[in-house]
Structures are given as structure tokens and as C-alpha cells.
Amino acid sequence: MTVRIRSALSASRSEEIAGLAEAVADEYFPSGKIDPVAIARTKEITLSFGHYENAFDGLLEYRGGRFHIFANLDRIEKTDSPRARFTVGHELGHYFIDEHRNALSTGRALPHPSFSEYESDLLVEREADLFAANLLMPTGRFNQIAKREKTGLEGILKIREQFGTSVTSTAIRYATSDFVPCAVIKWNEEDFGWKWLSNDTFGAGFRKTVESIKDLPEDSPTARALAGERPPSQGFFEAGTTAAAWFRYVREYEARNVIFIEQAVPLGRFGVLTFLYPDTKTLSSNAGRNMY
Ligand SMILES: [Zn+2]
CATH class of the missing domain: 1.10.10 (Arc Repressor Mutant, subunit A)
Structure with missing residues (x-):
């Protein structure tokens, strides 16, 4: 593994x-x-x-x-x-x-x-x-197009059409461009595959993620995609989640336990791809909490 x-x-x-x-x-x-x-x-x-x-x-x-x-x-x-x-x-x-x-x-x-x-x-x-x-996906052109698109898989699916690239390679390209703090996790049918985290935005506590299918909540977007459910018309599953649900060393009572958006897209025989990013609305309210 x-x-x-x-x-x-x-x-x-x-x-x-x-x-x-x-x-x-x-x-x-x-x-x-x-x-x-x-x-x-x-x-x-x-x-x-x-x-x-x-x-x-x-x-x-x-x-x-x-x-x-x-x-x-x-x-x-x-x-x-x-x-x-x-x-x-x-x-x-x-x-x-x-x-x-x-x-x-x-x-x-x-x-x-x-x-x-x-x-x-x-x-x-x-x-x-x-x-x-x-x-x-040359950097200059990629940045220009990606900045115009929505955050997460919705944008990634549009960007990939313009470049003729796969969901996986486009998602990694997106994560490594550091537009938003995010994680890309690849699952094979039976197991965790690998993950990419965007560079500087994830501190040490945002590194260790759930890495086993059995630890996924039953009705989470990733679990549903892995179970072979048909995604909604936008092409992927989506739900709110928390940092603590996905990142091993984040505790529920901590201020950094912010709301995340979890998206999952089926890749046919190549498994499932999960895209995680913080919900920016709750991020700003948490910044307030940190001040006292
Ligand atoms: Zn080679």
C-alpha cells in the first residue's frame, strides 16, 4: 500500500x-x-x-x-x-x-x-x-482557467473537459496548484490507494486521514460511490463533514475542527476519488472563535 x-x-x-x-x-x-x-x-x-x-x-x-x-x-x-x-x-x-x-x-x-x-x-x-x-495542463493556462471555476469537483470536472484530461490527473493538478486547502484521496475498489494534500495549507494535524474503507461513515459520499450507487446528475456525491471525521489527529472540541465539504466521484474500474476542502463560511466564523 x-x-x-x-x-x-x-x-x-x-x-x-x-x-x-x-x-x-x-x-x-x-x-x-x-x-x-x-x-x-x-x-x-x-x-x-x-x-x-x-x-x-x-x-x-x-x-x-x-x-x-x-x-x-x-x-x-x-x-x-x-x-x-x-x-x-x-x-x-x-x-x-x-x-x-x-x-x-x-x-x-x-x-x-x-x-x-x-x-x-x-x-x-x-x-x-x-x-x-x-x-x-500548462501552468499559465491552467491557472487562468481554474481561477474562474467553482471550488472542488464541480470546477475540476469543467477544467478537465477543456484540457482533455482525466478526473484524477486534473484533481491532483488542482490540489498542487494551491488554489484552496484541499485533499485528494484515491480509493481502489477494495482499499485506500493514495492521497495528495495541497502544500502549505495543511498543518501537521491535517495530514493523517481516514485510510481504510471500513472507517468511512456508511452514508458518506465516498462510501456511497464505493458501493456503486449512481451519482446525481452533477456527476459526484457531496455532503458536509467535519475535519475530525477525516483527519485522525483533529479532535471534535478543537477550534480547527471546521466543517469540510466531502465530494466523491466514481472512476469506473479505477475506483473512487474523494475531494475534501474546508467550507469557507465556517472557516471565517472559526477564526473569530480563535481570538478569545
Ligand atoms: Zn515511465
Whole structure:
């Protein structure tokens, strides 16, 4: 089981990779949706879509002086699905990040099966995921659009349509952009998967979350989504909750036990995603409570 609080990449390395990805996006697609397959073609990287069961999402191979991307339809489903776009973006990360490309072309690294969308904890995989997220959702454009949208999943579902990205990658991109203090928690069908917390807004007490399906209140949005209930027309379940219900070291009597909004969206065979953020109306009244 992996518990991911935030990327282990250093801030400067993250900035470097995000900047590289944004520069590539701006060079090839200065406006509109980014098409990673077209970028691969421009760089004379060949690409094939095949059926490889659960072996990988994508794989970058270097042979005879050329790069080739294999993409696995058994996991990405369609050649233009959001997961396919992220996977090709991830493999392009292994090409555009100098250290990754040089390691492959000199034979220092063997081609490796890549699992996209934050399923791997390996550093090179995180770097390639970060590249993909910033290639498909370049910072300047992402901030501009995200700031106009509503907080939480309602906004995230709209943002993802504009970028052609998955709910998961868009939610993580949103959380790491620090628009609001928030947590993104991924559940597999049977178990806790991983979580991302927005950077500086969660103090030490807002780190340890509920990490077991059996600890979820029965009628919570997340429990309902995991039970396979059909979400309302907006596409996700939503309810008010408290910090103490979700964060292990927050006590009910504490002032920081503020009201949170819990939202949960089913991801089909990839499980359920929970999005948590404080209800700002109760936050301001709690700030008053802290003063005496
Ligand atoms: Zn990879």
C-alpha cells in the first residue's frame, strides 16, 4: 500500500520539469488542447497502440537510433482517451527530460513498463507523471482557467473537459496548484490507494486521514460511490463533514475542527476519488472563535 502525501521531488526539480513541459506545450500547441501524439510525430518518435493486458500503460523503447512508444489499449481503452493522452505525455517526459533520454539512448537504463497517473512511486516515474500533467495542463493556462471555476469537483470536472484530461490527473493538478486547502484521496475498489494534500495549507494535524474503507461513515459520499450507487446528475456525491471525521489527529472540541465539504466521484474500474476542502463560511466564523 502506498501512502502519498506529496511528491518527493524537490521544489526546484519540480519547477524545472514543469517549466520544460510548459515550454514544449507552448512551442507545439500555443493555444487549444495539447495533442501529445502529434508532438511525438514531430520529434520522429513512432507510436503503436496494442493489447498488452496489464503489463504497462506505456513504454518508451530506444532501438537502432530511434525512439518508439508502445501504448496499451487494454488499460488506456481508446487511443484518444484522457488516460491515453496522459500515458503518451508520460512517455514524452522520458524523452524530453535529458537525464531520462540519455539513460535510455546510452543503454544505462532499460525500457521500463510505465504505469501512468500516479500509480508508481519510482522517482523517474513521478518525474514523467509531472511532465505529463504540465504538458497537458500548462501552468499559465491552467491557472487562468481554474481561477474562474467553482471550488472542488464541480470546477475540476469543467477544467478537465477543456484540457482533455482525466478526473484524477486534473484533481491532483488542482490540489498542487494551491488554489484552496484541499485533499485528494484515491480509493481502489477494495482499499485506500493514495492521497495528495495541497502544500502549505495543511498543518501537521491535517495530514493523517481516514485510510481504510471500513472507517468511512456508511452514508458518506465516498462510501456511497464505493458501493456503486449512481451519482446525481452533477456527476459526484457531496455532503458536509467535519475535519475530525477525516483527519485522525483533529479532535471534535478543537477550534480547527471546521466543517469540510466531502465530494466523491466514481472512476469506473479505477475506483473512487474523494475531494475534501474546508467550507469557507465556517472557516471565517472559526477564526473569530480563535481570538478569545
Ligand atoms: Zn515511465
